Amino acid sequence: MTTAGPAASGAQGASSSQAFLKIERLTKQFDGITAVNSVSVDIARGELFALLGSSGCGKSTLLRMLAGFESPSSGRIVLAGQDITHVPPYRRPINMMFQSYALFPHLTVWENVAFGLRRATPARSDIKERVESLLALVQLSAYAKRKPHQLSGGQQQRVALARSLALQPQLLLLDEPLGALDKKLRETTQLELVNILEQVGVTCVMVTHDQEEAMTMSKRIAVMSEGEFLQIGSPSEVYETPNCRFVADFVGDVNLFEGTLSVDEPDHVIVDTPECRHFVGHGVSGTIGMPLTVAVRPEKMHISRERPEEAFNWVEAEVADIAYLGSHTVYHLKTATGKRIEATVPNTERHQSDAPTWGDKVFASWAKLAIIVLTH
Ligand SMILES: Nc1ncnc2c1ncn2[C@@H]1O[C@H](COP(=O)(O)OP(=O)(O)O)[C@@H](O)[C@H]1O
Numbered sequence: 001m002t003t004a005g006p007a008a009s010g011a012q013g014a015s016s017s018q019a020f021l022k023i024e025r026l027t028k029q030f031d032g033i034t035a036v037n038s039v040s041v042d043i044a045r046g047e048l049f050a051l052l053g054s055s056g057c058g059k060s061t062l063l064r065m066l067a068g069f070e071s072p073s074s075g076r077i078v079l080a081g082q083d084i085t086h087v088p089p090y091r092r093p094i095n096m097m098f099q100s101y102a103l104f105p106h107l108t109v110w111e112n113v114a115f116g117l118r119r120a121t122p123a124r125s126d127i128k129e130r131v132e133s134l135l136a137l138v139q140l141s142a143y144a145k146r147k148p149h150q151l152s153g154g155q156q157q158r159v160a161l162a163r164s165l166a167l168q169p170q171l172l173l174l175d176e177p178l179g180a181l182d183k184k185l186r187e188t189t190q191l192e193l194v195n196i197l198e199q200v201g202v203t204c205v206m207v208t209h210d211q212e213e214a215m216t217m218s219k220r221i222a223v224m225s226e227g228e229f230l231q232i233g234s235p236s237e238v239y240e241t242p243n244c245r246f247v248a249d250f251v252g253d254v255n256l257f258e259g260t261l262s263v264d265e266p267d268h269v270i271v272d273t274p275e276c277r278h279f280v281g282h283g284v285s286g287t288i289g290m291p292l293t294v295a296v297r298p299e300k301m302h303i304s305r306e307r308p309e310e311a312f313n314w315v316e317a318e319v320a321d322i323a324y325l326g327s328h329t330v331y332h333l334k335t336a337t338g339k340r341i342e343a344t345v346p347n348t349e350r351h352q353s354d355a356p357t358w359g360d361k362v363f364a365s366w367a368k369l370a371i372i373v374l375t376h
């Protein structure tokens with residue numbers, strides 16, 4: 001099996017201006033509704049790319065168009081320089097792994113992985129060698145003789161992955177790959193899966209509605225809503241610089257303050273909201289009075305008992321709820337205007353006797369660089 005080591009992926013990086021998978025204005029209408037609405041993106045060879053969005057936003061439809069199970073209403077799909085928009089699924093060098101792994105229950109692990117190879121590769125010795133290397137890759141060599149029901153969910157998932165990789169697809173499509181696993185198992189399996197995909201060097205488009213999964217597993221994420229790409233970026237880009245309220249709210253938790261632009265100076269702007277004045281020291285400008293939303297992530301809020309000395313970027317509030325989550329505590333605060341604010345505090349010490357409690361008056365404050373200003 002050919003694997004892409006660090007040297008190979010470096011070389012790919014150099015030529016990444018040539019997209020491996022080009023999706024161009026791809027659209028799919030089902031009588032009356034537009035499931036996917038003119039989406040475009042270039043994906044590099046070896047990239048792990050995630051489609052993230054809530055149920056019904058068009059993720060599976062887009063993936064099924066890539067696989068060829070659904071024909072686009074308009075737009076183009078180009079893979080390795082070849083227009084495959086109208087190529088039937090079985091002629092595409094693509095494999096799709098479904099949420100229900102669809103393993104054959106009566107076949108052993110070995111036979112499940114060998115299944116597709118039997119039709120494609122006539123030589124028995126080649127099949128044996130290939131299956132063995134795939135089982136080694138997914139660390140299931142010792143389980144070759146078991147049936148699927150004798151495996152854990154995570155192991156079944158790895159068998160399905162080995163089977164999807166058997167014919168060396170150029171593009172692997174994963175639809176909610178870990179959807180059937182419980183939370184703890186998902187987290188470990190996410191990293192295992194990424195390691196395997198990186199070892200193989202296969203280009204991968206995965207679908208998930210789970211933002212942590214998208215962030216853990218992919219290099220870039222397209223955040224989808226109502227059939228459209230709202231933002232495409234690395235996990236940290238979509239989290240730290242979301243381009244709209246939907247993305248800010250969908251990827252992680254966020255406090256949104258709605259207000260208007262009241263001061264516009266070369267080096268700063270001030271946004272006034274009912275709760276407080278927000279001093280923003282970066283990259284925004286506009287017309288006085290225009291509506292803007294100030295977004296601040298909960299972990300960038302500081303809670304103190306003392307009134308901050310600055311004139312900006314803090315609000316007085318009452319502790320309405322406390323969720324102790326072990327590694328951190330989430331404070332739900334309520335301001336005089338009735339607005340709810342979330343602030344997370346890491347629990348760096350085992351006993352914090354002076355921590356605020358229910359009903360306490362506190363001050364939530366944030367740095368000017370913590371502010372994201374959104375226009376829509
Ligand atoms: N075969 C189909 N016929 C009609 N409508 C469909 C079909 N497949 C999907 N849809 C609709 O397209 C939209 C997007 O669905 P889907 O791609 O499955 O979303 P997601 O995978 O993000 O949950 C939904 O409104 C869904 O009802």
Ligand SMILES: [Mg+2]
Nearest residue numbers: 056059060061
């Ligand atoms: Mg789906």
